[in-house]
Amino acid sequence: MDFRQKLESKYREILTNYLADRSEQALYQGQKLSRNAIERNIPPEEIVSIHRNIMAEMFPEKFNDKMQESFDILLEVMVAYGFAYREHQNLKHIQQELRTEMEIAANVQKTLLGTEVPCKKGMDIGAISVPAKHMNGDYFNFVEDENNSVSIAIADVIGKGLPAALCMSMIKYAMDSLPENRKTPTLVLENLNRVVEQNVDLTMFITMFYGTYHIDDHIFSYASAGHEPGLFYHAETQTFSELPAKGLLLGIEKNTKYRKYEKEVMPGDMIILMSDGVTESRTKEGFIEREELLALIEKNIHLKAQNIVQNVYKELEKLQDFQLRDDFTLIILRRNVLS
């Protein structure tokens, strides 16, 4: 017996039972049958047709011509539902394909944009970056260079998902191709600004922060292209302050110049960088307050930098009911106390 025949005989059985005792049990069987039929892609008009045929067979007299003919209308109406049902099946299939494609793309992106958090003597560095959807529109990158410094880039495309991710790949490529001697924060931003201005469409803006930590004299020099302000933790006074930085977003004006800032870092001090996905974490009550973020960092401050960023992320994720609205990136650089 093929599935259709099985379906028909099951339907007959259920219908017979129901007409005999009008039981909830039979109705429940009917519900189970529909699940089965949907799984097997049986369109609704088939069910209507089965119903009509069985009725005609069971009640050759009572189920008269008029009653039978009335089913022509029902059938016609159900055929249209059947069309919609088939389209739905196909769209489901397409959606599955797209999802798979996105997962592959996300992996490619991970490999492409991957960066290792450096291990430097005297420094403790932690970083986390989580996309809101499949693809990440945030980007961060560490570079160690020979004169004992660590550089860090953090960027955020206004927008999310695939377009943002494509854009980020370009930034990464442009940055990798900069010659060594052009890697001071201001030169990096000025170069990238030109690349973005030339290559990215007008509706796409990128914010970026670039900083270099000189381990020998513990000076952090940096520049910002409209990026979410970083924070600075003073270990001595146990207070936070904002890292001042001004600068236009990338891609707006071809000849933008960026200003260089410097900050001396004392033992135990921390530099905290983030994307706006952190500060714009939204709860039912609105954006999280800056104080809440600082409190979260403070609560974890005795931990390693990597554990701090992870714990802050976990708490904010929970606060948002596990639904990130924006890509989330948080980075902490700490000068070790004993250095």
Place this chain on the structure above:
Amino acid sequence: MDNQSCVKIINEWDIVSARQLGRNVAKELGFGTVDQARITTAISELARNIFLYAGQGQICIEKLYENGKTGLRLLSIDSGPGIKDLRQVMEDGYSTSGGLGAGLPGVKRLMDDFQIDSSPGEGTDIRAIKWLR
């Protein structure tokens, strides 16, 4: 060809005549009521497209006997403006009725064979076959 009959589509009522013709032939060939209803729905879609987008044209129904198989061929022919991007039109969710599952992709899914030819300015020619099982 004497096993082919056609209906001119000029106004909305002609859609009904095309359906009637299709149903008669489908019945005659032995298609069950469900398939009859599906075939007439397909005819409606094509005839409506002629009426809406081409202004006029015709729907033809042909009986097919091939290698011991019996089938119904549905033709929709017009010399209207044609369709520029066939690939797009054949994509689910594109039609203005998006989500209703109707339109050309719906017709294609329903039939066993579906061919469409169209060039801008020259018109549209659709041929679809449904085999009797």
